[in-house]
Amino acid sequence: MFRRLLPSLLALAAAGAFAGGADAHFKRATANAFDDETPWAEQANALPAYPASPSWVDFTAGNTERNRLSVDSSALEIGADGVVRYTLRVLSPGGVANISREGMRCADRTLRSYAFGDTIGQRWIESAKPVWRPIRAEDGVRHALRERLCDGGTPRRSVETTVAELIKQG
Numbered sequence: 805m806f807r808r809l810l811p812s813l814l815a816l817a818a819a820g821a822f823a824g825g826a827d828a829h830f831k832r833a834t835a836n837a838f839d840d841e842t843p844w845a846e847q848a849n850a851l852p853a854y855p856a857s858p859s860w861v862d863f864t865a866g867n868t869e870r871n872r873l874s875v876d877s878s879a880l881e882i883g884a885d886g887v888v889r890y891t892l893r894v895l896s897p898g899g900v901a902n903i904s905r906e907g908m909r910c911a912d913r914t915l916r917s918y919a920f921g922d923t924i925g926q927r928w929i930e931s932a933k934p935v936w937r938p939i940r941a942e943d944g945v946r947h948a949l950r951e952r953l954c955d956g957g958t959p960r961r962s963v964e965t966t967v968a969e970l971i972k973q974g
Contacts (some may be wrong), residue, residue: 847885851905851919851928855879855891861970865948871896873945877967879905886911888953888966889918894945908946910954913939915946 860874876891883889887907894902903921905928908914914936919928939946952970953959960966 845885846887846907847883849883849887849889849907849918851930852879852891854921854926854928855903856926858891858893860893861967862974863948863952863970864974865944869944873948875949875970877963877970880963880966882959882963882966883907886959887916888959890949890953891921892945892949908939908950908953909936910950910959911957913950915939 855876855878858876859878861877862872862874865873872895874893874895876893879889879891881889887909889905889907892904892906896902901921901923903923905918905921907916907918909916915938916934916936917931918934919930921927922929939950952973953966955961960969
């Protein structure tokens, strides 16, 4: 009985393997037919000059934020790679300024610190860990910035509309 059943089982297994292989080939050939298969890559980016005469535009990050927050509108950039690059100033109530050069990807809600400002030497100090990281839930400043710099999951249309949004939302 096993000898009569063996050819049938082999034929059935071969038919299943052929059908599965054809299906897998079809899925592989059509799954990304219209998708861009090129992975995202950040464009080359040089640090701008240290802000000698910045055009600070203030914004708020809620009632609990005591620091004065500003973005230099003259150093705002929207890259072809979908990254909004900006210079951020956080001014404490005591007058201490922290300046940083950052980038934000609206699509995946990530942030990268490129450099930090040396306010005494008037120069940039490049970040020791320039990696993309998610915007933390407790980071009210970056969430407020995302609302102003991004239109949903994409950067705003232009630098001008972004600056207008910063001014409008204050």
